[in-house]
Amino acid sequence: MLRKLYDWTLSMVEHRHALWVLAFVSFIESSVFPIPPDVLMIPMILARPSRAWLIAGVALVASVLGGIAGYAIGAFAFESIGQPILESLGKAERMTEFNTRFNDLGFWAVLAAGVTPFPYKVITIMSGWTGMPLATFITTSILARGIRFFLVALLLWKFGAPIRDFIERRLGLMFTLFVVILAGGFYLVRYL
Template identity: 45%
Template sequence: MLRRLYDWTLSLAGSPRAVWALAAISFAESSFFPVPPDVLLVPMALARPERSFLYAGICTISSVIGGLFGYAIGALLYDTLGHWIIQAYGYGQNVEAFREAYASYGEWIILIKGLTPIPYKLVTITSGFAGYNLLWFTILSIITRGARFYILAVLLRRFGAPAKEILERNLGLAAVLLVATVVGGFAAVRFIF
């Protein structure tokens, strides 16, 4: 099953829909979707390393726009949709602590959490809920999300061929590591706040 999914993702990299799928996942991950865009970005960059920077740019732009949508959820719809999303991920009791931390460390929270596997949607929704400055939120999101995706693109472009061979030989392990990273990010939020 993993092999078919991996092969399908590699074949998607060559299709005109690839860029749109990557943009959609990057957007959604920043506001409500639990799966990071890496699941498409990595195979796509491995399949077409010469386009890895383009893919990183698409992820960055889409992620920041999705982050603005998440910010709007927190600012305008927190009592309904925003609260439900935070509760669905099991972090409802932590939102007040997160909101209070913004008073002193808002810029560091955005910069650090944007680079980590901690779900960025929690940062975007809480930023809106906390009333963090929208201009600074946008600038910091561009910096942190851009750094995250472009660092990955540089690594994939530089080590793409050997990484692809290792990934294909150890597809099961790679899937377990991806799931562990996503789950670890969600768990980290519980222990931090």
């Protein structure tokens, strides 16, 4: 089933309403959909590099709005909607432990999930469930998703198709390393 969703998502690149499809996928990916918007973004930008910033902007706005929907699921419908979604992703067993430490990490948790391969939808739902301040969540989501989508757009705009393999296979690892190094730097400054 996941392969069919992936194929459908990829087939929408050529659709005349591809930007609307990207907005839809970006919105629902932030709370329930398993396919990341990059699947659409990358071929859309390669096909029309002059629209790279528009495409990244659409993904950013829709993703943050979808993140707010995920936050609402966690805050108001965790038991009926949020918990089954997290269970389907195999994250249910760690929810209680995660809840106790989550708000201490707040900014960092949302930033890390927004730019790394970790499912952003898990963080959006957990942010609402744990009662993270909405302003912190929205601000960090804009920063994290902006970094992710606009960096992908920049790389594709600047280097075109040759950078595609790097983005698809290694950019998530680079983002993860960046977040670890950044968090480590803050830790060193604070405690040493």
